[in-house]
Amino acid sequence: DAMVIQNPRYQVTQFGKPVTLSCSQTLNHNVMYWYQQKSSQAPKLLFHYYDKDFNNEADTPDNFQSRRPNTSFCFLDIRSPGLGDAAMYLCATSRGRQGTDTQYFGPGTRLTVL
Protein backbone atom coordinates (compact mmCIF):
# COMPACT_ATOMS: atom_id res chain seq x y z
CA ASP A 1 0.00 0.00 0.00
CA ALA A 2 1.12 3.51 -0.74
CA MET A 3 2.00 5.23 2.46
CA VAL A 4 3.94 7.74 4.53
CA ILE A 5 6.70 6.23 6.66
CA GLN A 6 8.50 7.87 9.55
CA ASN A 7 11.63 6.61 11.21
CA PRO A 8 12.32 6.17 13.97
CA ARG A 9 8.97 6.06 15.80
CA TYR A 10 10.67 7.08 19.03
CA GLN A 11 13.81 9.18 19.32
CA VAL A 12 15.68 10.20 22.43
CA THR A 13 18.30 12.93 22.28
CA GLN A 14 20.23 15.03 24.73
CA PHE A 15 19.78 18.72 25.30
CA GLY A 16 21.70 20.55 22.59
CA LYS A 17 22.62 17.44 20.57
CA PRO A 18 21.54 17.67 16.92
CA VAL A 19 18.93 15.18 15.81
CA THR A 20 17.45 14.23 12.44
CA LEU A 21 14.04 12.73 11.83
CA SER A 22 13.20 10.96 8.61
CA CYS A 23 10.10 10.72 6.43
CA SER A 24 9.57 8.81 3.21
CA GLN A 25 6.56 8.37 0.97
CA THR A 26 5.49 6.00 -1.75
CA LEU A 27 2.59 8.18 -2.91
CA ASN A 28 4.75 10.18 -5.34
CA HIS A 29 3.24 13.36 -3.93
CA ASN A 30 4.70 16.75 -4.74
CA VAL A 31 4.27 18.27 -1.30
CA MET A 32 5.75 17.13 2.01
CA TYR A 33 4.99 18.76 5.35
CA TRP A 34 6.37 18.70 8.87
CA TYR A 35 4.04 19.35 11.79
CA GLN A 36 4.90 19.57 15.46
CA GLN A 37 2.44 18.33 18.05
CA LYS A 38 3.16 18.98 21.71
CA SER A 39 1.44 17.05 24.45
CA SER A 40 -2.34 17.63 24.57
CA GLN A 41 -2.14 20.17 21.73
CA ALA A 42 -3.19 20.12 18.09
CA PRO A 43 -0.60 19.66 15.32
CA LYS A 44 1.07 22.86 14.11
CA LEU A 45 2.72 23.27 10.73
CA LEU A 46 6.47 24.01 10.81
CA PHE A 47 7.21 24.08 7.06
CA HIS A 48 6.59 22.31 3.80
CA TYR A 49 8.27 21.50 0.50
CA TYR A 50 6.51 21.86 -2.80
CA ASP A 51 8.81 19.76 -4.94
CA LYS A 52 12.21 21.35 -4.13
CA ASP A 53 10.74 24.68 -3.07
CA PHE A 54 11.02 25.16 0.72
CA ASN A 55 8.29 27.13 2.51
CA ASN A 56 8.81 28.08 6.13
CA GLU A 57 6.04 29.15 8.49
CA ALA A 58 6.66 32.61 9.92
CA ASP A 59 6.82 31.46 13.53
CA THR A 60 8.99 28.36 13.06
CA PRO A 61 12.20 28.75 15.11
CA ASP A 62 15.52 28.84 13.26
CA ASN A 63 16.53 25.77 15.23
CA PHE A 64 14.38 23.72 12.87
CA GLN A 65 15.64 22.97 9.37
CA SER A 66 14.56 20.61 6.64
CA ARG A 67 16.01 18.86 3.63
CA ARG A 68 14.35 17.12 0.73
CA PRO A 69 16.98 15.33 -1.37
CA ASN A 70 14.42 13.71 -3.68
CA THR A 71 10.67 13.28 -4.14
CA SER A 72 10.42 10.38 -1.73
CA PHE A 73 12.39 11.60 1.27
CA CYS A 74 12.24 14.55 3.60
CA PHE A 75 14.25 15.18 6.76
CA LEU A 76 13.67 17.35 9.80
CA ASP A 77 16.85 18.59 11.48
CA ILE A 78 16.79 20.09 14.94
CA ARG A 79 20.14 21.79 15.38
CA SER A 80 20.15 22.25 19.16
CA PRO A 81 17.15 20.60 20.77
CA GLY A 82 15.80 22.18 23.90
CA LEU A 83 13.47 20.68 26.45
CA GLY A 84 10.63 22.58 24.83
CA ASP A 85 11.16 20.73 21.55
CA ALA A 86 9.97 17.46 23.03
CA ALA A 87 6.95 16.59 20.94
CA MET A 88 5.47 14.31 18.32
CA TYR A 89 6.73 15.24 14.85
CA LEU A 90 4.35 14.42 12.05
CA CYS A 91 5.17 14.17 8.37
CA ALA A 92 2.38 14.55 5.83
CA THR A 93 2.15 14.57 2.04
CA SER A 94 -0.27 15.83 -0.56
CA ARG A 95 -0.43 15.78 -4.32
CA GLY A 96 -0.63 19.56 -4.61
CA ARG A 97 -1.11 22.71 -2.54
CA GLN A 98 -4.70 23.52 -3.26
CA GLY A 99 -7.22 23.35 -0.50
CA THR A 100 -8.76 20.32 -2.18
CA ASP A 101 -5.53 18.33 -1.99
CA THR A 102 -5.92 15.95 0.92
CA GLN A 103 -2.98 15.57 3.27
CA TYR A 104 -1.96 12.09 4.39
CA PHE A 105 0.00 11.69 7.59
CA GLY A 106 2.63 9.29 8.74
CA PRO A 107 2.57 7.67 12.20
CA GLY A 108 4.82 10.32 13.73
CA THR A 109 8.11 10.32 15.61
CA ARG A 110 7.96 11.02 19.31
CA LEU A 111 11.02 13.01 20.36
CA THR A 112 12.23 13.02 23.94
CA VAL A 113 14.90 15.53 25.00
CA LEU A 114 16.88 14.69 28.13
Next chain:
Amino acid sequence: DAKTTQPPSMDCAEGRAANLPCNHSTISGNEYVYWYRQIHSQGPQYIIHGLKNNETNEMASLIITEDRKSSTLILPHATLRDTAVYYCIVRALNFGNEKLTFGTGTRLTIIP
Protein backbone atom coordinates in the same frame (compact mmCIF):
# COMPACT_ATOMS: atom_id res chain seq x y z
CA ASP B 1 -9.36 29.83 7.23
CA ALA B 2 -12.64 29.98 9.12
CA LYS B 3 -12.69 29.04 12.77
CA THR B 4 -14.46 25.88 13.94
CA THR B 5 -16.10 25.03 17.25
CA GLN B 6 -16.48 21.47 18.47
CA PRO B 7 -17.56 19.98 21.80
CA PRO B 8 -14.48 18.95 23.77
CA SER B 9 -15.69 15.42 24.44
CA MET B 10 -18.45 12.93 23.66
CA ASP B 11 -19.30 9.36 24.55
CA CYS B 12 -21.07 6.85 22.33
CA ALA B 13 -22.12 3.26 22.95
CA GLU B 14 -20.46 0.62 20.84
CA GLY B 15 -22.59 -0.32 17.84
CA ARG B 16 -24.54 2.93 17.87
CA ALA B 17 -24.13 5.82 15.46
CA ALA B 18 -21.72 8.50 16.63
CA ASN B 19 -22.74 12.00 15.56
CA LEU B 20 -20.03 14.62 15.93
CA PRO B 21 -21.08 18.24 15.42
CA CYS B 22 -18.99 21.12 14.17
CA ASN B 23 -19.88 24.77 13.99
CA HIS B 24 -18.23 26.89 11.30
CA SER B 25 -20.52 29.90 11.14
CA THR B 26 -17.95 32.13 9.38
CA ILE B 27 -17.23 29.70 6.55
CA SER B 28 -16.76 31.23 3.12
CA GLY B 29 -18.20 29.99 -0.13
CA ASN B 30 -14.87 28.61 -1.30
CA GLU B 31 -14.03 26.70 1.88
CA TYR B 32 -14.28 22.95 2.27
CA VAL B 33 -15.05 21.12 5.50
CA TYR B 34 -12.48 18.42 6.30
CA TRP B 35 -12.56 15.82 9.03
CA TYR B 36 -9.52 14.06 10.43
CA ARG B 37 -9.16 11.85 13.47
CA GLN B 38 -6.18 11.02 15.62
CA ILE B 39 -6.01 7.82 17.56
CA HIS B 40 -3.75 8.00 20.59
CA SER B 41 -0.03 8.25 19.67
CA GLN B 42 -0.70 7.96 15.93
CA GLY B 43 -0.72 10.45 13.08
CA PRO B 44 -3.97 12.13 12.02
CA GLN B 45 -6.06 10.07 9.64
CA TYR B 46 -8.12 11.63 6.88
CA ILE B 47 -11.81 10.73 7.10
CA ILE B 48 -13.87 12.76 4.65
CA HIS B 49 -14.40 16.22 3.22
CA GLY B 50 -17.17 18.16 1.51
CA LEU B 51 -18.15 21.55 0.14
CA LYS B 52 -21.94 21.77 0.31
CA ASN B 53 -23.40 18.40 -0.58
CA ASN B 54 -23.59 15.51 1.85
CA GLU B 55 -20.80 13.02 1.37
CA THR B 56 -20.37 9.37 2.28
CA ASN B 57 -17.44 6.99 2.09
CA GLU B 58 -16.47 3.70 3.65
CA MET B 59 -15.57 5.36 6.93
CA ALA B 60 -18.27 7.95 7.56
CA SER B 61 -20.94 10.32 6.33
CA LEU B 62 -20.69 14.09 6.35
CA ILE B 63 -23.87 16.14 6.60
CA ILE B 64 -23.49 19.86 5.87
CA THR B 65 -26.39 22.18 6.62
CA GLU B 66 -27.90 24.15 3.77
CA ASP B 67 -26.43 27.43 5.06
CA ARG B 68 -23.06 25.65 5.50
CA LYS B 69 -22.63 27.07 8.98
CA SER B 70 -22.43 23.69 10.63
CA SER B 71 -21.82 20.05 9.82
CA THR B 72 -22.07 16.63 11.42
CA LEU B 73 -19.75 13.69 11.00
CA ILE B 74 -21.56 10.39 11.37
CA LEU B 75 -19.85 7.10 12.18
CA PRO B 76 -22.73 4.71 11.49
CA HIS B 77 -21.76 1.79 13.74
CA ALA B 78 -19.13 2.88 16.21
CA THR B 79 -16.53 0.38 17.39
CA LEU B 80 -13.96 0.62 20.16
CA ARG B 81 -11.34 1.40 17.50
CA ASP B 82 -13.17 4.63 16.72
CA THR B 83 -12.08 6.10 20.05
CA ALA B 84 -9.99 9.10 19.00
CA VAL B 85 -9.82 12.88 18.81
CA TYR B 86 -11.85 14.12 15.83
CA TYR B 87 -10.87 17.37 14.15
CA CYS B 88 -13.14 19.47 11.97
CA ILE B 89 -11.15 21.82 9.72
CA VAL B 90 -12.30 24.35 7.15
CA ARG B 91 -9.94 25.04 4.29
CA ALA B 92 -10.19 27.28 1.24
CA LEU B 93 -9.99 25.40 -2.02
CA ASN B 94 -7.66 27.73 -3.89
CA PHE B 95 -3.91 27.52 -4.23
CA GLY B 96 -1.87 28.58 -1.23
CA ASN B 97 -4.08 27.04 1.41
CA GLU B 98 -1.87 24.11 2.12
CA LYS B 99 -1.86 24.56 5.88
CA LEU B 100 -4.20 22.44 7.95
CA THR B 101 -5.16 24.52 10.97
CA PHE B 102 -6.25 22.08 13.63
CA GLY B 103 -8.57 23.23 16.41
CA THR B 104 -9.02 21.54 19.75
CA GLY B 105 -11.17 18.72 18.35
CA THR B 106 -13.67 16.40 20.02
CA ARG B 107 -12.42 13.50 22.09
CA LEU B 108 -14.82 10.65 21.23
CA THR B 109 -14.91 7.69 23.57
CA ILE B 110 -16.72 4.54 22.52
CA ILE B 111 -18.19 2.75 25.51
CA PRO B 112 -18.40 -1.07 25.40
